[in-house]
Amino acid sequence: MVRKPSGIRLRAIRSKQDQVRYNRARLQLNGEPLSPLLAKKGVFSMIVIPKHVQEFLPGKMGWVATATKDGVPNTTPKGSIRVLDDQHIVFADLFSFKTRQNLEQNPRVAVTVVDMASHMGYQIKGTAELISSGPLYDQMAEELKQKSVGLPALKYLVKITVEAVYDQSVGPNAGKQIA
Numbered sequence: 666m667v668r669k670p671s672g673i674r675l676r677a678i679r680s681k682q683d684q685v686r687y688n689r690a691r692l693q694l695n696g697e698p699l700s701p702l703l704a705k706k707g708v709f710s711m712i713v714i715p716k717h718v719q720e721f722l723p724g725k726m727g728w729v730a731t732a733t734k735d736g737v738p739n740t741t742p743k744g745s746i747r748v749l750d751d752q753h754i755v756f757a758d759l760f761s762f763k764t765r766q767n768l769e770q771n772p773r774v775a776v777t778v779v780d781m782a783s784h785m786g787y788q789i790k791g792t793a794e795l796i797s798s799g800p801l802y803d804q805m806a807e808e809l810k811q812k813s814v815g816l817p818a819l820k821y822l823v824k825i826t827v828e829a830v831y832d833q834s835v836g837p838n839a840g841k842q843i844a
Contacts, residue, residue: 711752712827712844718787719748727778729756729823731767731793739763745809746776749801754789755824757805759817768793774825777833786833787843789825796822 727746732738741764745757754776758764768774774793779786796802797820806819830844 712829713751714748714754714789714827714830715844718789718830718844719751721780721785721787722746722748722754722778725778725780727756727776729761729764730775730777731764732771732773733767734770739767743776745805746778749824752827753824754791754827755801755805755822757809757819758821758823759809759819764823765795765821768795768823774823776825779833784835788831788833789827789829790831791825791828794824794826796824 725746727743728740729743729746730738730740741761743756743758747755749755756776772793773790775788775790777786777788801824802819802822805822809816809819827844829842832838832841832843
């Protein structure tokens, strides 16, 4: 059961800031962030990206979907998607002004990666965090500099806390949630 966060009365949310603070606090249990998708279902655990999905992602183009706070969608291709650990993926952003604007307003994101030759694919949904400095940023900036001749410098990274993984492969499991 989710505890009511202290300091914020459930029926007296006066501003958007209070609503955001309440929602963030509501999604924590014992100090660990919870998946908003799972919290709605009453499940309080972190999602682990299945190993076969972790092995599938490297080297493939992904499509990142975001939306404004009003729900206006945007998609953009990303060639830098990689698994950070069992619960996070990350991608570099070099060009996408709309993606950044959307994620600043609405951190909900979906990433779909498909291998056209095998007709296999996966969709990952989660919450994004924009990173513009620090060790992870520096590491990715250096990697991109060495690999990519002629591309602009890294603007920021998007670190996604994975909340759900769906099979997007052709066949009877298409669309099924697998994590």
